[in-house]
Amino acid sequence: MNTKPSLELASLIEGYRRFRANGWNPRRERWAALREGQEPRVMVIACSDSRVDPAQIFDVDPGQIFVVRNVAAMVPPFETSPGHHGVSAALEFAVQVLRVREIVVMGHGMCGGCKAALTQELAGTEPGKGGFIADWIELLDGAREEVVHKHGTQGREAEKAMELAGVKVSLANLRTFPCVSELESRGKLTLRGAFFAISDGLLHVLDEESGEFSPVE
Amino acid sequence: MNTKPSLELASLIEGYRRFRANGWNPRRERWAALREGQEPRVMVIACSDSRVDPAQIFDVDPGQIFVVRNVAAMVPPFETSPGHHGVSAALEFAVQVLRVREIVVMGHGMCGGCKAALTQELAGTEPGKGGFIADWIELLDGAREEVVHKHGTQGREAEKAMELAGVKVSLANLRTFPCVSELESRGKLTLRGAFFAISDGLLHVLDEESGEFSPVE
Amino acid sequence: MNTKPSLELASLIEGYRRFRANGWNPRRERWAALREGQEPRVMVIACSDSRVDPAQIFDVDPGQIFVVRNVAAMVPPFETSPGHHGVSAALEFAVQVLRVREIVVMGHGMCGGCKAALTQELAGTEPGKGGFIADWIELLDGAREEVVHKHGTQGREAEKAMELAGVKVSLANLRTFPCVSELESRGKLTLRGAFFAISDGLLHVLDEESGEFSPVE
Amino acid sequence: MNTKPSLELASLIEGYRRFRANGWNPRRERWAALREGQEPRVMVIACSDSRVDPAQIFDVDPGQIFVVRNVAAMVPPFETSPGHHGVSAALEFAVQVLRVREIVVMGHGMCGGCKAALTQELAGTEPGKGGFIADWIELLDGAREEVVHKHGTQGREAEKAMELAGVKVSLANLRTFPCVSELESRGKLTLRGAFFAISDGLLHVLDEESGEFSPVE
Known part of the structure; x- marks a missing residue:
């Protein structure tokens, strides 16, 4: 060395x-x-946060999950504008090349990205000084409105609502990809929402029909 | 459930x-x-590949590393064009908010993304059918030329050269971010290149002076 | 390796x-x-299905049960035609060599073999393309008639009736073996019918007098 | 009850x-x-012996292996003569319906069936009194000759040679099934020979090139 x-x-x-x-x-x-x-059957989209490593939380074997990690576990919508679309590339690789059967979006408590989306504290900052984060979490703007309307912009309740809403945004955006929605409708691909509560270490799974996250027993 | x-x-x-x-x-x-x-001191940028989980390879504790994972462990260069720059946002978060002391870019052997960059087998495909991957790994186009010149586009030797070159591309692109290069020059931030060889499970670290990757004993 | x-x-x-x-x-x-x-006291005849392993469901020690597994837990009747009679050989080994005291035939829910017997969907297919399965489950043809008469050929009710009837067929066929019926009549050997319901994980035991399967509490 | x-x-x-x-x-x-x-990826063909339960020796999860068990882990060759071919039906189910990727034939030490094949102590007995076993293990007759030539018909060395030869017979017979040999040649199906030594509890895997069984470390 x-x-x-x-x-x-x-x-x-x-x-x-x-x-x-x-x-x-x-x-x-x-x-x-x-x-x-590699033949992973699951893709996990999780936050870069150092406390929510999917390989640790799901105690997986090497080769078991294909993992994307970025700020706030976001998935941008399908868009064909020029540029380097990192999540889209990974999604394409997982779905079209590896043919995973399941995609799990895992949000988490105490998420700095979701908090910044809520407070908009970084709005207007320069790229490199907060501007990149601000642009990235704009993806949550649509969901933010409802959260703020119900809970305001401060406090753990509002933050958690934003974190849970973020998982739903990523799921909705996943479905804007034609290959995802087609495979899902044919029963070849399952999408899951999950939430890891750092405060008590409990994993929650989303029931998309009711919209509720419930702890795994 | x-x-x-x-x-x-x-x-x-x-x-x-x-x-x-x-x-x-x-x-x-x-x-x-x-x-x-969280107070991670290290940011790791690694591939989404299911076989190269940084938390497993470095056997870290929860809270220890802030992790970005995408196809081929790429970092796009600093650019202020409109759009959602996921890696830039994560980098900004790690460096400016969490003030990590070290950034490790870890490439790996048998990387599907690097191979596609080398062969350009996906060039010209539609978004959703390979086009997103093709656009993403365009980031390796500059480095590819030299690799192809020396090793051609086929075979494990050429692939490994592309994989190692990819780590250097990401390191170079990291340094196009003003906040990174400034902190590095002030000795506040260290950048590392690493390579995990799936075939024999050996971790290599890059000596940037010589340009060589050597296995950790 | x-x-x-x-x-x-x-x-x-x-x-x-x-x-x-x-x-x-x-x-x-x-x-x-x-x-x-080995001195097992019990022989278990169960299905090859990956979900109904007798060693797991009965949590046995090594050496405790002698096990035959085939499609649908079938026992062909005693017949001395030329050929390789696998179940007959195992039965002979268990009863005459090992002198087991009890033989348990365990059927199970969601049995693909019983379902094919019911629907006859494989009838007429070539050996290697479904024909071997079709020939094997012909053993259920006699019992099938009554099931179809009562429940038709479709639906979970008909399938379950076929599965339960299959256990009775195997018990009846066991008794066509002179050594079995003789030992049973002398009280040296007990035959049991059992059924493992995959849907709720409940084991049922057959009361041969009433013909009913009841869950073990 | x-x-x-x-x-x-x-x-x-x-x-x-x-x-x-x-x-x-x-x-x-x-x-x-x-x-x-069920979606098992492996079919295991093992002996009915109470000491060699595959689910225990491989510590599998429910749903992981599709299992055939009979005396001496035998596979009769592909034949289309009339009759109920139990192993052929299970093989057809595993390969054609479940599309398993791997078939493991596991022999074992101290196998009563192989011993009887070697000594031919049951030859000429009536069905029900040893005759079924004798007919069944006739499947080993071809391999027996070479074993007897080298090791005689008595003693642990001869028995073990017969047990190992039995695994190879079943593998060879598996390959007489057109669906097996075709899928194997296309790389879609892998056949393995294995041997569990009851005396020291060591699992051996067959290297078909050298013909040797070596213990798993």
């Missing part, structure tokens, strides 16, 4: 050595199979 | 119950602290 | 390692005894 | 109650998904 040392890197390398001992060596056969290719 | 049952969901919920038993309950104090907020 | 890797094999091997850790090593004495020979 | 009581039944029911507590109730979601149908 001839790179600049740091406590951060040291910590990652120590973790990597544990992974070699516990996650790689005893699972040689799985890794040998994964060398040939 | 009144949502449509599936083996995929069942598997995630069973994993979640293991997490409750092993990852939440015995670590109540850590989660109580995380309830108040 | 120099065989072709696959996730299927990896999963089996990982399960085998759990078995070594939890099912073999802590039970060395039992396995040492089993090395000398 | 109004059926004749017995210690055997009592033991099964106690086990079933443990299954309800540990294998059903905490896994409600999995069972709800399995209610909709």
Whole structure:
């Protein structure tokens, strides 16, 4: 190792050595199979937040979930404007190439992105100083109105309403992709909304008919 | 649970119950602290591929790394064109709000995104049918030329060269963000390139001076 | 391991390692005894269906049950025509060599074999394309008539009636074996009919006098 | 319960109650998904012997393996003679209906069926008194010759050679089914030979190229 040392890197390398001992060596056969290719059956779209790692919360095996993580677990709607559409590319890869059977959008409590969407505290800031976040969470603007109307812009109740609404926005936007809605209607693809409450560690699953999130027992 | 049952969901919920038993309950104090907020010191930008989960490879604790995952671990360059810039928003959040000290870009072997960049097999396809992936991995077009010149467009050698070059592209693009380059020059932020070789499970770290990736012992 | 890797094999091997850790090593004495020979007191005839494993449903110890599994838990009648009679051989082994005291025929809900017997959807297909299944479940033809007369050929009610009737067919066929009927009449062998309802996970036991299956409390 | 009581039944029911507590109730979601149908990716063909339960040795989840069990884990060759071909029907169901990806034939040590094939101690007995077993294990006659030539008909060495040869016979017979050999040649189906040594609890996997069985580490 001839790179600049740091406590951060040291910590990652120590973790990597544990992974070699516990996650790689005893699972040689799985890794040998994964060398040939991946066949995940689930795509998870989650927040970049350091407290809500899907691989940890769902205790998955390597190869089990294809994961997108960004601020607030957002999915922009299908749009063919020029530009680099990262979530759309990942979605296309998961659905068309890997043919996953299920897509889970997982929101979470204490989400900084959703809070900023609610308070609009970053509105008008420059790119690089908050402007990119502001532009990104504009995706929640439509849902925000109803939340603010019911709960105002402050307080945990309003924030949680915004977080739950965000999951529904991403689900709705997923369905604007023709390949998603077609596969869903043919029963080949299932969409799920989920919510991980950091305060008590409970996972909730959305019942889309009632619109309610209920804790998994 | 009144949502449509599936083996995929069942598997995630069973994993979640293991997490409750092993990852939440015995670590109540850590989660109580995380309830108040996150303070990750590292941002990791990794691929969505199901085989390269950073939380598993670095065996991190909850709260330790802020994670972006997309196809091929790409970072688009700083640009202020209209649109939803997901990676830029996450980067801004990590650097400006969370003040991480280190950003790790981790590429990996057998990367489907890098391979498609190399072969250009998806060029010209429609959005939703490969076009989103094609647009996204255009980010690698500059680096591709040199790879193709040296190794052609086929074979594991060419693919690996593309994968390693992709890490360098993302590092270079990170430095087009003024906030990143300024903090790096002041020694407040360290950028790292890393590569996880799926075939033998070895993590490599980039020495930017020599341009070489070397395995961590 | 120099065989072709696959996730299927990896999963089996990982399960085998759990078995070594939890099912073999802590039970060395039992396995040492089993090395000398088996003395199961029960034979179970069950369906090949992946959801109705008798060792799991009865949570048995190694060495406890001698198990035949085939499509629909069928027992052909005693017949001395030339050919390889697999169930007859196993029955002979259990009754004459191992001297089991009890034979349990366990049917189950959502049985694909019974459903095909009911609908006769595979009748006339070629061997290898459905014809083997069609020939096998001809064993249910006699019982089918009454079921169809009462319930028709479609719907869960008809299917369940076929599944329950199938258990009775296998019990009746067991009694065509002279060794079985003789031992039963001498009180040395007990036959049981059982039914595992996949929909609610309830085990039912047949009262042969009334002909009714009742759930075990 | 109004059926004749017995210690055997009592033991099964106690086990079933443990299954309800540990294998059903905490896994409600999995069972709800399995209610909709089974999707096993593996078929296992194993011996009826009470000591070699595949679900225990591979510690599988409900729904994971489709299982045939008969004396000595035999597969008769493809033949279209009249009669009830149980293994052929199960194979057809697994391959054509369920589309499993892998078939594992698992032999085992101390196999009574293989021993009888070797010694031919049951040759000439009447059906019901050993004759069914004798007819069934005639399937091993071809392989027996070579074993006897090398090792004689007595002793653990000869028995083990017969047991290992039996696995290869079943694999060869599997390949006489056109649907199996065609799918295997197209890379859609993998066949495996395995052997569970009761004496030391070690699972061996066959390398078909070398013809050797090696223990899984």
